[in-house]
Amino acid sequence: MTSSTARAAGVPLSALDTPAVGYRRLRRVGVWLAAGLVLVLALVAGALIGPAGLTPGGVLLELVGALPGIHVDSGLSAQQQAILWQIRLPRVVLGALVGATLAVSGAAYQGVFRNPLADPYLLGVSAGAGLGATIALTVQAGSLSVPLSAFIGGLLAVGATYALGSSVGGGRSSSVIVLAGVAVAAFFSAIQTTWQQWFDDSLLAVYSWMLGRLSTNGWSDVLMVLPYVVVSWVVLLLHRRTFDVLAVGDIEAASLGINVPRVRLVLVLTATLGTTAVVSVSGLIGFVGIIVPHAVRIIMGGSHRILLPMTMLFGAVFLVLADVVARSLVAPAELPIGVVTALVGAPFFLVVLRRNRRLT
Amino acid sequence: MTVVECRDLQVPRGERIVIDDLSLVVRAGEWVALVGPNGAGKTTFLHAVSALLPSSGSLSVLDHDPRTLSRKQLARLVALMPQHPVVPPGMVVRDLVMLGRTPFLGSFATESPADRAAVDAEIAHLGLESLVDRAADSLSGGELQRVMLARALCQQPRLLLLDEPTSALDIGHQQGVLELVDRHRRQRGITVLAAMHDLTLAAQYADRVVLLDQGRVVADGAPEDVLEPDMLARTYAAQVEVLSRPAGPAVIPVRGAVARRLP
Numbered sequence: 282m283t284s285s286t287a288r289a290a291g292v293p294l295s296a297l298d299t300p301a302v303g304y305r306r307l308r309r310v311g312v313w314l315a316a317g318l319v320l321v322l323a324l325v326a327g328a329l330i331g332p333a334g335l336t337p338g339g340v341l342l343e344l345v346g347a348l349p350g351i352h353v354d355s356g357l358s359a360q361q362q363a364i365l366w367q368i369r370l371p372r373v374v375l376g377a378l379v380g381a382t383l384a385v386s387g388a389a390y391q392g393v394f395r396n397p398l399a400d401p402y403l404l405g406v407s408a409g410a411g412l413g414a415t416i417a418l419t420v421q422a423g424s425l426s427v428p429l430s431a432f433i434g435g436l437l438a439v440g441a442t443y444a445l446g447s448s449v450g451g452g453r454s455s456s457v458i459v460l461a462g463v464a465v466a467a468f469f470s471a472i473q474t475t476w477q478q479w480f481d482d483s484l485l486a487v488y489s490w491m492l493g494r495l496s497t498n499g500w501s502d503v504l505m506v507l508p509y510v511v512v513s514w515v516v517l518l519l520h521r522r523t524f525d526v527l528a529v530g531d532i533e534a535a536s537l538g539i540n541v542p543r544v545r546l547v548l549v550l551t552a553t554l555g556t557t558a559v560v561s562v563s564g565l566i567g568f569v570g571i572i573v574p575h576a577v578r579i580i581m582g583g584s585h586r587i588l589l590p591m592t593m594l595f596g597a598v599f600l601v602l603a604d605v606v607a608r609s610l611v612a613p614a615e616l617p618i619g620v621v622t623a624l625v626g627a628p629f630f631l632v633v634l635r636r637n638r639r640l641t
Numbered sequence: 642m643t644v645v646e647c648r649d650l651q652v653p654r655g656e657r658i659v660i661d662d663l664s665l666v667v668r669a670g671e672w673v674a675l676v677g678p679n680g681a682g683k684t685t686f687l688h689a690v691s692a693l694l695p696s697s698g699s700l701s702v703l704d705h706d707p708r709t710l711s712r713k714q715l716a717r718l719v720a721l722m723p724q725h726p727v728v729p730p731g732m733v734v735r736d737l738v739m740l741g742r743t744p745f746l747g748s749f750a751t752e753s754p755a756d757r758a759a760v761d762a763e764i765a766h767l768g769l770e771s772l773v774d775r776a777a778d779s780l781s782g783g784e785l786q787r788v789m790l791a792r793a794l795c796q797q798p799r800l801l802l803l804d805e806p807t808s809a810l811d812i813g814h815q816q817g818v819l820e821l822v823d824r825h826r827r828q829r830g831i832t833v834l835a836a837m838h839d840l841t842l843a844a845q846y847a848d849r850v851v852l853l854d855q856g857r858v859v860a861d862g863a864p865e866d867v868l869e870p871d872m873l874a875r876t877y878a879a880q881v882e883v884l885s886r887p888a889g890p891a892v893i894p895v896r897g898a899v900a901r902r903l904p
Contacts, residue, residue: 519749526740528729535693537796538716538744583731586751 312581316594320377323598327373330605332613333364340365371500376604376618377597378503379495379559380569382510384596387570388577388588389517389552392524393545394443397575397633398459401435401556402567405465409438410557411565412473419480428509428558434469435557439549441465494564494617495604502562513555517589520548524585566600566619568626573599575633642669643701644800644832645690650698652682652689652856659685660696661856667800672826672833674847676840676867678877681853683836684724687802690834691719703799716744720798722789722806728777734788735773738764741795763791767821783814790821794829801826803835807842815839819846844868844889852876865890 328344329337335357343355343365357365383401390399390406401407413434417427442465446458477488523544526534531541560566573596574588581587600618603625607616645667652660660682667673675683689696692707692715700706703718710718720741728737741763742756752760764773767787772780777788786806793801803822807815823846826833837843843850844864852860852867854876860867868890873881884891 522743522746522751523748525729525732525736526743528727528732529737529740530727532688532693533721533723533727535712536691536716536719536721537740538713540712578731583729584736 316591320594320598323601324373324377327376327601327605328365328369331364331369331608333361333368335361335365335369367499371498371503372495372604373601375503375506375562376495376601378506378510379563379566380573380596380598380600380603381593382506382513382555382559382596383566383569384573384599385514385517385589385593386552386556388574388585388592389524389548390570391574392527392585393548393552394458395528395530396458397636398456398571398630400568400570401552401560402565402570403459403466404462405438405442405469406435406553406556407560407565407567408466408469408473409441410435410560412438412469412476413557414561415473415477417561419477427561428505431557431561432554435553435560436550438465438469439553494615494619506558506562509558510555513551513558514593516551517548517555520544521586521589524548524589528583528585564617564619566622568622568630569596569600571633572622572626572629575629575636643667644669644671644703645834646699646701647690648699650686650689650696650700652685652694652696654685654694659856660689662698663853663856663858665851665858665861667832667834669832670830671849672823672835672847673849673851674843674864675834675836675851675853676838676843677853681876682856683853684804685856686853687721687804687834687836690800691715691721691802713744716796718798719800719802720793720796721802722786722793722804724805724808726785726789728780728785730778732777733773734769734775734777734780735760735764737777737788738769738791738795741792744796760795763794766794766825767791781814782810783817786810786814786818787821790818790825794825798831800832800834803833803837805836805838808838815842822846840868840873840892841890844892868892 325341325344329335329340339355339357339361342353343357343362345351346353346355355362386406387400390401390404391397393399410431411434413430413432414427416434417430442458442462445465446461449457449461523539526537526539527541527544529537535541574592577588577591577595581591600622603621604618607618607621610616610621643666645665648664650660650663650665651658663682663686675686677683685694688694689700690702690707692710696708700708702715705714705718707715707719739752739756739760742752742760745756746752764770767790769784769787769791772784772788777785780788789806801822807818810818819842822833825831835843835847837847847864849862850860850864850867851858852872859876860869860872865885868883870881870883873879873883873892880895880897882893882895884893
């Protein structure tokens with residue numbers, strides 16, 4: 282019985298819809314549970330794998346023992362416990378925060394600029410943040426000023442990219458914005474290089490930071506970025522429906538009741554806040570904001586209600602796993618994690634470019 | 642009661658004044674067709690009425706100046722059917738129609754069951770039930786414009802702006818979409834201001850035709866008074882014959898000056 286014949290027969294629509302709606306809800310819950318499970322597995326893998334030779338069983342018991350109300354003896358020595366709690370876990374958690382934030386910011390920039398190629402790295406936000414962070418680091422203005430300085434740098438960069446792109450008539454063309462972003466990123470990076478040469482006593486630190494790395498600074502980096510990323514996540518998720526309205530373009534979105542310039546400003550500020558905060562501790566990690574949102578879009582469709590939270594989840598998974606690869610591929614040495622994401626991301630970027638050829 | 646009233650309206654676009662000292666009154670329940678050659682300012686005028694473009698001069702929509710209303714307040718009064726709707730890749734028809742509830746939702750809210758019911762009702766009114774789960778980018782032009790009408794009606798507007806919504810459709814689908822608009826505007830007392838390309842269709846659906854040329858009103862009145870061969874020759878540089886038909890005047894292009902002189 283179709284719904285129209287049902288209405289003719291006087292059957293309430295809601296009664297008819299229940300099984301389908303129920304099934305759909307069940308499936309949605311299933312998808313979320315599966316995604317959550319993948320995240321937990323990735324986090325555990327990040328805790329298990331590393332050069333210090335902790336036994337997997339010991340790590341697992343130690344983690345289980347940390348759950349409230351459970352007491353088990355993991356058999357790890359005090360030193361091994363310290364490695365797990367003060368080195369590995371902060372790094373895994375930081376990776377998850379950075380990955381989730383870069384990915385969801387990428388999705389946000391893509392939604393706001395209606396440009397499938399927008400990404401914090403390609404828009405120059407990361408380079409701007411890098412310059413800001415470098416300046417704050419070298420003048421030793423105190424660790425709290427690093428995210429703020431990175432935020433200002435990132436904001437300047439995305440503003441410059443957008444203004445440049447629009448001024449050459451690229452408001453509608455995604456490739457022009459990206460080209461402007463490349464130019465802006467190169468410019469900011471050049472200033473940054475010049476700056477760090479003046480302060481060459483911190484050259485090594487700045488250089489390793491530029492390649493992208495997840496630090497082993499204990500929990501301090503995690504605590505430093507946590508407020509910024511939480512704010513940016515919450516604001517972006519609150520706008521999940523607004524992103525869907527923005528997808529129909531400025532004119533239609535405005536006639537549907539959205540104040541487009543104001544919303545765009547809020548969302549760009551928010552995405553930039555999150556991006557620059559994580560860049561200030563993790564350095565330049567590229568392509569996360571391209572790979573993850575596009576992969577999620579291919580699998581789960583384009584609605585931002587699903588896209589944004591799923592992108593956060595899988596951004597975390599992606600970066601935690603990329604970090605595992607970075608730690609194990611050339612162990613006991615490490616690859617910079619930015620190298621790993623670029624190895625995966627650059628080819629993926631070309632795939633996205635091909636899929637969106639008609640837009641560029 | 643007047644729904645749109647503007648006096649000496651000026652709309653600049655960049656350096657150019659596209660609408661120049663335009664004065665126009667649209668009364669409640671009317672269907673007013675805006676016609677005129679390409680670049681006459683039809684779309685610009687519609688965008689000015691919905692405050693999508695800055696303008697100067699006096700402008701009132703349902704006793705409010707649209708330029709001082711919030712976007713949300715205005716979207717509850719005025720809905721727009723665009724000429725080439727933007728369809729986000731992969732968005733399904735139901736979600737596209739659902740965007741029409743935006744003016745009734747808080748900034749961070751998602752649709753309530755009541756909103757969903759309103760959307761389902763519009764989908765049923767326009768006979769779109771079989772399309773709801775289709776990706777909107779796979780629809781034909783006629784189907785898509787019906788979806789856009791459903792979305793506009795979800796805004797519960799009192800003024801509906803049509804920006805040449807049928808110019809990309811074949812003649813049958815043009816009639817289909819315009820008939821639907823006409824039926825629903827009559828049922829709900831919605832006023833229609835429509836930029837229209839096809840003069841014969843404009844004459845058949847509109848109560849009044851307003852002819853624009855270079856941003857000014859050059860004729861305003863009943864279709865048979867405005868659609869007059871000499872007037873159309875001046876504004877469009879076109880050679881046409883106008884036939885009087887029961888449904889309204891029919892405008893027929895005539896090839897060559899010689900042909901026009903033939904009996």
